[in-house]
Amino acid sequence: MALTMAKLTEEEIIRKPLMIAMKGHPATGKSTLAHALASTLKFPLIDKDDIRDSTFHLQQSSSSSSSHLLNDLSYEAIWRVASTQLQIGLSVIIDSPLSRRTHLDRLLDLAASTGAQLLVVECQALDQAKWRERLEGREKSWHKPTTWEELEKLVKGYSGCTEYDVGDVPKMVVDTTAPNLGVEELVSSVVDFIASSCGGTCA
Structure with missing residues (x-):
């Protein structure tokens, strides 16, 4: 992995910031991988859960119908924070x-x-x-499913909308439950993906 990182940081010419957007259902390993990537690449990590967690007291004091509004507000907050970091030239990881x-369209506008x-x-x-x-x-x-039944209900409620075409956006799909594949190996494969996708244009 060290050789790959050296290639990414020394051979790739820094011309524009990079925005790595994580994607996936709850408990698929997004946050674990995002944290490991941020630590390896030294990129700021912007976690939607951090924002959503901070709305707990608002959730408690508001009507149940405000839940969707607060969730949308959490997305708006992470996009605003990401925009600030990107504008000053920092690459970011959005979890x-x-x-x-x-949501992808918003990130495309931001990019x-x-x-x-x-x-x-x-x-x-x-x-x-x-x-x-x-x-x-x-x-x-x-604010997250805690049982398998809750998760199944959540996924069913998406009605397949999570399976959309990302168009020309470079995308990597990783199976976080693959045998003999730990976090370090996953990070290494993602770093290889980043290096191959940037073409000498990313931070």
């Missing part, structure tokens, strides 16, 4: 489900306005047993 095409290169890294958990074990074993959260 969110990216569950709807409209166009800041001159950034957008890449998508989608996390999938093809081993359903491991996925379920990961979901039910993680720390509980008030």
Whole structure:
């Protein structure tokens, strides 16, 4: 992995910032991979959950119908923060489900306005047993599914809208439940993907 990182940081000419957008359902390993990538690449990590968590008291004091509004506000906040970082030339990693095409369109607008290169890294958990074990074993959260039944209901509610075409945006899909494939190996493969996608134009 060290050789790959050296290639990315020394041979690639820094011309424009890079925006890595994570994608995937809850408990597919998005956040684990995003944190590891941010640590390796030294990119700011913008996590939608950090913003959503901060709305807990607003959620408690508002009507149940405000939940969608607060969730939309969380997305708006991460896009605003990302815009600021990109405008000053910093590359960023955005950790969110990216569950709807409209979210990708917003990132495309952001990339166009800041001159950034957008890449998508989608996390999938093809081993359903491991996925379920990961979901039910993680720390509980008030705004995330905590049981397999809740997750199935959430995915069903998407009605397939998460499976959209990203067009010309470079995209990598990783199976985070693949045997003998740890976080370090996943990070290495994503870094290779970044290096091959940038073509000498990214930070």
